[in-house]
Amino acid sequence: MKTAKLISACLLAVLLGVYTQVSAETLTIVIEDIREASGALQVQVLAGQAQFEGEGAVAQFIEPAAEGSVTLTAENLPPGEYAIRIMHDVNGNDELDANFVGAPTEPYAFSNNAKGMFGPAKWEDARFTLEGDVTQVISLIH
Amino acid sequence: MQRREFSKLLALLACPWPTGALAQAGGSDWSERFALALEEFPWLAAWGNIDRDHYRSDAEISGRWPEELNGTLYRTGPAGHEVFGYRNHHWFDGDGMVHAWRIGGGGVRHEARLVETAKVKAERAAGRALYPGLAAAPPGAAGLTGPDDLNLANTSILHHHGRLLALWEAGSPYEIDQDDLSTVGPYAFAEPGGASNMRGVPFSAHPRVDVDGSVWNFGYASTAGLLVFWHIGADGSLRNAGRVAVDPMTMPHDFVVTERHLVLLLPPFHYRPRANAEGFLNMHVWTPEDPCRVLVVDKNDLSSHFFLELPAQWVFHFGNAWEDDAGVIRFDAARAPDPSIMTQTFTGIMRGDPDYARAASHFGYRLDTRARTIAEEAMLEPGIFTEFPSIDPRVGCRQYRKLVFLSQNDREPAEHGTLNAVNLFDMESGQRDSFRYPDTQIPEEHLYVPRPGSEPEADGWILGTAFDWERGRQILNLFEAERVADGPVAAAELPYAIPLGLHGKFVES
Numbered sequence: 001m002k003t004a005k006l007i008s009a010c011l012l013a014v015l016l017g018v019y020t021q022v023s024a025e026t027l028t029i030v031i032e033d034i035r036e037a038s039g040a041l042q043v044q045v046l047a048g049q050a051q052f053e054g055e056g057a058v059a060q061f062i063e064p065a066a067e068g069s070v071t072l073t074a075e076n077l078p079p080g081e082y083a084i085r086i087m088h089d090v091n092g093n094d095e096l097d098a099n100f101v102g103a104p105t106e107p108y109a110f111s112n113n114a115k116g117m118f119g120p121a122k123w124e125d126a127r128f129t130l131e132g133d134v135t136q137v138i139s140l141i142h
Numbered sequence: 143m144q145r146r147e148f149s150k151l152l153a154l155l156a157c158p159w160p161t162g163a164l165a166q167a168g169g170s171d172w173s174e175r176f177a178l179a180l181e182e183f184p185w186l187a188a189w190g191n192i193d194r195d196h197y198r199s200d201a202e203i204s205g206r207w208p209e210e211l212n213g214t215l216y217r218t219g220p221a222g223h224e225v226f227g228y229r230n231h232h233w234f235d236g237d238g239m240v241h242a243w244r245i246g247g248g249g250v251r252h253e254a255r256l257v258e259t260a261k262v263k264a265e266r267a268a269g270r271a272l273y274p275g276l277a278a279a280p281p282g283a284a285g286l287t288g289p290d291d292l293n294l295a296n297t298s299i300l301h302h303h304g305r306l307l308a309l310w311e312a313g314s315p316y317e318i319d320q321d322d323l324s325t326v327g328p329y330a331f332a333e334p335g336g337a338s339n340m341r342g343v344p345f346s347a348h349p350r351v352d353v354d355g356s357v358w359n360f361g362y363a364s365t366a367g368l369l370v371f372w373h374i375g376a377d378g379s380l381r382n383a384g385r386v387a388v389d390p391m392t393m394p395h396d397f398v399v400t401e402r403h404l405v406l407l408l409p410p411f412h413y414r415p416r417a418n419a420e421g422f423l424n425m426h427v428w429t430p431e432d433p434c435r436v437l438v439v440d441k442n443d444l445s446s447h448f449f450l451e452l453p454a455q456w457v458f459h460f461g462n463a464w465e466d467d468a469g470v471i472r473f474d475a476a477r478a479p480d481p482s483i484m485t486q487t488f489t490g491i492m493r494g495d496p497d498y499a500r501a502a503s504h505f506g507y508r509l510d511t512r513a514r515t516i517a518e519e520a521m522l523e524p525g526i527f528t529e530f531p532s533i534d535p536r537v538g539c540r541q542y543r544k545l546v547f548l549s550q551n552d553r554e555p556a557e558h559g560t561l562n563a564v565n566l567f568d569m570e571s572g573q574r575d576s577f578r579y580p581d582t583q584i585p586e587e588h589l590y591v592p593r594p595g596s597e598p599e600a601d602g603w604i605l606g607t608a609f610d611w612e613r614g615r616q617i618l619n620l621f622e623a624e625r626v627a628d629g630p631v632a633a634a635e636l637p638y639a640i641p642l643g644l645h646g647k648f649v650e651s
Contacts, residue, residue, distance in 0.1 A: 100343045100370060100383060101363035103288050115285025118365065125285070141287050 024076040027059075028135040030069055031086060035107070035142065037067045039090040045074050045082055049123045052083045065090070083126040084111035088140055107140035115141065172229040172493050179494025185558035185611040188584050188642045189233060189491050191224045195256040200249065201618065201634035207248050208603075208620075208632075210594050213650040214320075215243040215605060215618070217587075218308045219643020220296040222256055223492065228271035228280045231421070233488040235275035237262055238296030238316075239640060240308050240323050243607075243618050246651060250618060250634035257295040257308055257316055258325035264291075277421040277489045289313040290328055290342055297347035298645035302357055303378030305329070309347040311395065312362070331372065331380045338380060343370055347645065348396040348459070352539050356381065358399045358441075360406065364391045364413045364425075369437070371404060371444045384444020386437065390414065393426060393484075398463035398473045399441070399539040403511060405463060405471060408435040409456045411481050423485055430454040430480060436509070436516055438471075450509065450516045456481040458502070461531035464541040469511040474521065474545060474569070476502035476528045498559050501527035504547065506569070521569065525552040529561055530587040530645075536598040543570045544599045546590050546623075556581045564588045564606060566626045575626040582612035584642065590623060591648050605648060614639045 031041055041064075044057040051057065059074040065088055087096045088107040097106045111128055114121035128136065180186050220236025223229060230236055241254040256262065264284070265272050271280035273292050286292065295308035295316035307315035307329060317326035331345075332338035344361030351357055355376030362369050367389050373382040390412035397406045410432035419425045433451035440446040456478040463473035482500045490497045504521045522528065531547040548561040556562035556579075563578045564585055579585050588606025596602060604621040616639045619630035 097339070099339050099341055100385070101361075101366045101368050103342055103363075105339065105341050115287055118286050118288065121285065 023078060025079055025130045026133045027074040027077055027082070027130055028133070029072045029074070029084060029086075030135060030137040031072070031109070031140065032069045032137060033107075033139040033142070034065055034067055034070060034088065035140075036088075036090055037065055039065050039088065039092040041065050041070060041086060041088055043072060043084065043086045045077070045084055047077075047080060047082055049081075049127070052085075052123045052126065058082075077130055079131045080129075081127050082111070082130050083123060083128070084136055084138065085109070085120075085126070086138060086140065107142050109138045109140045111136050111138060113138055172231060173224060173227060176229060176492065176494040183494070183496060183558075185582075185584065186491070186494060186496070187611045187614065187639070188558075188609045189223065190641055191229075192221045192239065192256070192640060197254040197636075197638060197640060198252070199636055199638070200251050201243075201636055203249060203632070203634055205620070205630060205632035207245060207250065207634070209248065211591070211603065211620070212246040213591075213648055214245065215241075215589070215607075215646055215648050216299045216301065216306060217241040217243075217607070217643045217646030218257070218296055218299055219586075219641070219645075220294065221254075221641045221643070222262070223641060225265050225271035225280075226269060229492065230275055231278040231489055231492055232276040232423070233491060234294075234296070235277070236294065236296055236641065238294045238308055238310070239643070240295070240299070240318050241640070241643065241646070242320075242323055243634070245618075245634075252616075252618075252634075252636050253323055254640055255323035255325075257318065259293050259295055259316060260290060260328075261292060261294065275421055276423045277485075279421060288342055289344060293328065295325075296644065299647045300349050300357070301647050301649045302349075302351075302374065303376065305378060309345065309349075311347050311393075312344045314342055315345050331374055331378075334377075334379045340372075340380060340383060343383075345372060346395070346397075349374075350397070350399040350539055351535065352399060358404060358539075360394070360397055360404070362388075362391060362394060365415065367391050369394075369406070371439060373441075373444075382444060384439070386439065386445075386447055388435075388437070393481075395458045396460050398460045400463045400465035400471050400473075401540070402441055402465055402469075403471060404439040404441060405473065405509065406437040406439075407452070407455070407457050407475070408437055409481065410434060410454050411456065428480055428485075438509070438511060448514065450514060452507075452516060452518060455479060456484070456502075458484075459529065459531055461545045461547070462533045462538060462542045464539070465511070471507075471509040471511060473507050473509070474531065475505055475507065476531055476547070477505040477518070478502040496559060501550065502529055504528040504531070504545075504567075521567075522549075522574070526550075527552060527561070528565075532587070532589050534590045534592055534599045534602060536592055542599065544568055544590075546588055546604055548585055548588065549576065556584075558584055558611070561585060564604060564621065564626060566604065566623055575624070577621065577626045577629050579608055583608040583610045583617070586643055587645055588621075589646065589648055594650070607643070609639050609642055611639070616640060 043061040045059040110121040110126040114125035221239035222237030238257040272284040290313040293313035314328035317329040330341040349359035357374040359372040371384040436450040461474040592602040618634040620632040
């Protein structure tokens with residue numbers, strides 16, 4: 001029984017490995033126009049419109065900000081439709097600071113460098129297809 | 143990472159944030175239509191386009207410029223009406239150009255420069271018109287992150303604590319270098335020490351200077367449904383800010399300040415955003431069955447306020463206001479029956495299709511802050527249309543009796559059909575001293591300039607520009623305030639004419 005269990009586990013590992021090799025994609029995110037090396041970049045990779053417009057994320061990063069650009073890699077993502085949103089939490093208070101009428105005063109961005117119309121970008125503008133290795137180069141909006 | 147760490151990020155990046163909303167419209171042949179109309183109505187040149195970004199010339203002097211008049215008339219206005227062949231669909235959508243008329247030593251020098259806004263720079267880089275305006279959007283319009291993407295710095299001037307600011311209605315003031323009129327950039331008023339969460343918060347185009355040298359202003363954030371109030375100290379720092387929720391929002395352009403209160407008229411031109419509306423104006427609905435709300439805010443407690451109601455009306459500009467010891471406020475305004483001048487006239491004129499329906503006439507208002515009542519009364523005989531009211535700046539926010547304004551007598555209109563006379567009106571005697579410009583000239587805003595050392599409203603000049611469409615020249619005229627009908631006592635003429643501007647300030651040297 002013990003042997004059988006071990007074989008099963010090995011088989012599962014092999015199967016998973018094969019699956020990973022065939023179906024897991026790598027997403028490279030290059031964040032540009034970082035103007036201050038203070039605070040952190042908070043990045044969410046969102047799978048599908050529901051997640052984009054709702055809560056949760058398939059991958060999240062908190063990365064120390066460096067002046068210029070920062071590159072992140074999200075691995076083992078299943079192929080599909082994704083979007084990314086980024087904020088630069090310059091003062092490290094874990095919030096996207098807003099001005100007196102609620103508009104962001106810290107840098108942020110969306111995949112495809114999508115912009116909204118007086119608001120966040122729409123899913124249709126920020127979505128991209130992850131199939132094979134994909135790189136998104138995104139400049140922060142200041 | 144914990145989900146809650148992203149909660150604020152999600153909240154802000156998943157919901158519309160409060161500014162306004164604009165959508166795209168198709169392209170246009172408005173340039174061609176305007177060019178054709180110009181042959182029939184040559185005075186439309188006043189809404190033509192600039193042919194360069196920087197103008198500079200000594201002016202040709204006539205008459206005698208007084209030795210004691212030394213200073214600069216700073217003005218701004220929509221001037222860049224075409225962007226890479228795309229003609230704007232509204233007068234107020236033109237890229238701002240700041241003027242300096244430098245008066246001294248008996249001479250006048252003029253300089254004007256296009257404000258290098260973020261919009262101008264982005265459109266230059268793209269080689270095309272990118273951004274939506276009030277009435278339409280160019281094909282393939284870019285996304286917007288906030289109102290400052292669209293900031294045109296084209297409406298008025300504030301000169302405060304040594305800083306020259308070109309103002310727009312819905313975004314940040316733009317700081318301008320006073321010497322060469324180059325653009326410094328968007329300016330954010332901050333508290334002493336530099337702290338501010340006011341970056342990008344709308345700062346409207348008609349701030350009022352109080353007797354202590356401090357400045358009051360408001361701003362409106364449409365999708366947030368918020369009116370913002372600013373109080374800037376004489377030292378240039380942010381002294382206080384307040385917010386009042388207004389539902390539905392509208393487009394207030396100007397306001398008045400008294401000894402104790404701030405007063406806004408909120409015309410029933412209600413903000414009703416909808417998808418695919420062509421421009422910000424079209425996200426507003428005129429509902430004349432609704433009242434014009436009057437918002438009265440306590441200067442000492444910006445959260446304390448009350449509303450009164452007037453019949454539906456549209457007001458761009460007020461002259462002034464004051465409040466007596468019994469809490470009764472008097473103010474004046476150029477009052478139009480509806481916003482058609484904004485929604486029709488100022489778009490039609492860009493298309494070469496002039497239509498001057500429903501202009502404003504001057505009204506006086508009596509607002510009793512204790513009895514909570516308000517009444518209005520026409521100040522002039524019927525058929526006299528008015529705009530661009532101004533006062534002796536020394537009586538701002540305090541009791542006043544004299545008003546400067548432009549007018550048009552509907553029974554004797556000029557060929558160009560718009561404002562054609564400058565007036566000094568004594569509100570106590572009812573006497574109106576008026577000078578009618580030649581039909582070949584369209585006057586722009588005229589301001590009261592005090593004679594140095596004189597008593598308020600007693601002695602001064604009236605200073606204002608005019609666009610000579612026949613000769614393609616802009617002229618600065620000086621009137622003795624008490625003898626307006628005599629015509630200009632001095633003039634300064636340029637070898638060029640820049641499209642009609644809006645407002646300015648005279649800054650004494």
